[in-house]
Amino acid sequence: MHATEALRRLLEHCPELDRTHDLVRQFASMLDARDAAPLPDWLDHLAVSRLPALDGLAKAIREDQHAVVQGITTPFNSGVNEGRITDLKLQKRIMAGRAGVPLLRHRVILMAGLRRSYP
Template identity: 65%
Template structure:
């Protein structure tokens, strides 16, 4: 079919798997409106036989709805065509957002993320596998225990996901350093941060100034980091 129509195989596969036309029509997420809390009541009254937008608007006004009649008329328009109500749809998270949700400690996630992440993982087995591996590695770091590292590396390599397989191969080559990093109470993160600062300044100032100015900027940034690192953290109100 793809060859005859000159279409991409994924496009043809998407249409072939769809059971209804709504599944293959892309619609941008609708923004929430003041009518959203009353959509359930609209659906109930429509099922009961009340199909007058004017009467429905009057009933909603009695319940506290302050919106215009035209909004109610537009809301029930899909029902007249046998379609479901146009409810607000959440924008799917970007790959960067999904990665941040997974790598953030569960206790530091917002209630919004704690609500959406399980639903996201339920729709994508690969992300669920990645989330499980991240949680297990996090547990090793929290406990300073690398005993399960070999098993974890085996599971990482057997996921069948090319990026994770490559990561497993790289970690195996430095597995002794990885195990030391897990079990040691010390970290080279501060030094790595300083090196990153120097590299950033070098890229920003390349060809624009000499070594004296670069040195001055690096020293100034180190001073600012030390200054703000020594400040007490304000308690939440």
């Protein structure tokens, strides 16, 4: 079965997932267009979605809405740095805090090389 067909069938059988999918696509279109004008209405839709996780997301975004608007409308972000920090934290957790700086550095460098090989 093709992935698009599987997604369509899944969304037909789960109304909550269908609403979530629609809301995520709306946010993605804001990012693609770099247009934050629909953000307040979109947050209202999240709040009334009757999906607790999305309501919580709406509250969190409203707390830092100015930063979210900047993230949507500007081409600058810290995504690469955040990815590296996430890699570092993951490696530290995997090794349960037993790794010293040299081993941790080696593993982070290997992770960075893998990221370049598989975009």
